[in-house]
């Protein structure tokens with residue numbers, strides 16, 4: 076069979092639209108499973124623990140390094156305008172409003188999201204999900220929904236942790252290396268970061284990203300082909316689709332949020 | 335294949351067809367499995383035995399035709415409706431399908447935890463009973479990755495019978511088992527069938543135990559099924575059955591000279607190896 080370019084494009088857009096519809100349906104199913112008993116607290120706690128433990132080291136380390144980098148970069152820029160006392164404001168706003176939630180979401184997608192997708196895909200391959208179905212247990216209820224909710228819960232916590240480490244890294248570099256006055260660094264940060272707008276906004280962003288990552292990772296694992304190649308496709312697919320989706324949503328969220 | 339008197343079928347296939355890609359797997363397959371009896375499904379590798387079992391469980395829908403389980407046409411059932419039917423079915427998957435994040439005991443306990451209000455103590459007792467029955471009394475705390483193939487299949491069998499189902503589907507229970515465990519599982523299945531009036535469907539390559547157990551044999555050949563009581567079928571003149579039986583039986587080698595000369599003729603290969 077031969078397709079023209081246009082036909083191919085049309086077919087591909089149809090596939091994308093179909094997947095979007097299925098993801099929306101899947102999201103509704105997960106929500107229903109989470110709202111209707113039985114509530115699977117033990118599985119949820121286990122999955123939050125997994126997601127957290129998997130991502131903790133990478134999130135903390137990246138946070139510290141990103142904060143330090145921001146200080147270096149911000150200082151070289153600000154010092155040209157003689158405005159280095161504004162470094163605290165710059166680091167604080169950049170970390171809390173933007174880099175905390177976005178970078179955490181990318182890291183968690185790459186670490187915990189891909190791991191969850193691979194785990195679910197493996198369960199498809201080894202007929203574990205069919206095994207559950209034959210025991211009249213809905214795999215979306217038993218396996219998928221705790222994992223999706225776990226990512227939603229873990230994301231804001233990890234984003235908060237990222238922000239804390241980034242601010243510490245930024246402070247350390249500014250005060251320890253660049254000789255900025257610690258008191259004025261903190262004062263400038265406190266003066267510019269607003270709790271209701273910036274901190275709560277950042278928190279909502281992280282929750283949105285957590286929901287997206289949870290949905291994409293579990294969906295991609297759930298629909299995977301029952302082969303080894305299917306498992307690896309689910310993993311890479313989660314990382315690629317998840318990361319791009321997070322960046323696109325971040326753009327629009329920033330647009331609606333206002334500066 | 336007409337039978338003298340129609341037994342009461344617990345499960346029936348009627349004109350079921352299925353294609354996977356370009357491959358025809360079932361081509362108008364019709365057969366029945368009588369209530370409270372042991373039916374053994376025989377057929378070569380790839381004949382569609384596992385697919386047949388999965389269809390009874392509603393995991394695979396036919397392209398056309400009707401699958402009846404306990405007098406219900408499940409072909410168009412939703413997942414929710416299928417759950418009602420599956421409450422009466424226990425199933426052993428060919429690969430076991432144990433949840434690998436849980437121990438054997440937790441796997442076996444799962445249906446009890448999900449569908450009963452038994453206390454933890456009662457659950458433990460029920461689980462132990464089943465594990466003893468399949469000869470795994472001291473494997474309860476192991477994880478599936480720590481089990482051999484035969485052990486995980488027996489653990490999965492314990493899980494399949496823990497809810498005392500009316501219908502038990504077992505896919506290849508004997509493969510990979512030593513003779514003692516073949517006997518043990520065979521005795522267990524026959525016992526369950528006798529005492530609980532269980533409708534049992536077993537797929538197997540293991541001819542001896544199949545014929546010992548079976549009230550009814552179902553041969554899968556060329557996308558259809560030929561079914562009947564064993565003595566009748568074994569006398570049957572259908573050459574596809576005879577061919578299968580002869581091939582499976584031990585006396586096969588005496589009657590047929592297997593032509594393996596094409597494999598033996600390898601002298602030319604060394605010359606054709608890539609030189610490094």
Ligand SMILES: Nc1ncnc2c1ncn2[C@@H]1O[C@H](COP(=O)(O)OP(=O)(O)OP(=O)(O)O)[C@@H](O)[C@H]1O
Pocket residue numbers: 354355357359377378379380381382383384385386428
């Ligand atoms: N996902 C699939 N896609 C395409 N064909 C499939 C798929 N699964 C199974 N088949 C085909 O269906 C046929 C029946 O497979 P099935 O697993 O039911 O055989 P079986 O009789 O159980 O074999 P075995 O004795 O080896 O377990 C095979 O010919 C196989 O090629």
Ligand SMILES: [Mg+2]
Pocket residue numbers: 383384385428505
């Ligand atoms: Mg099979």
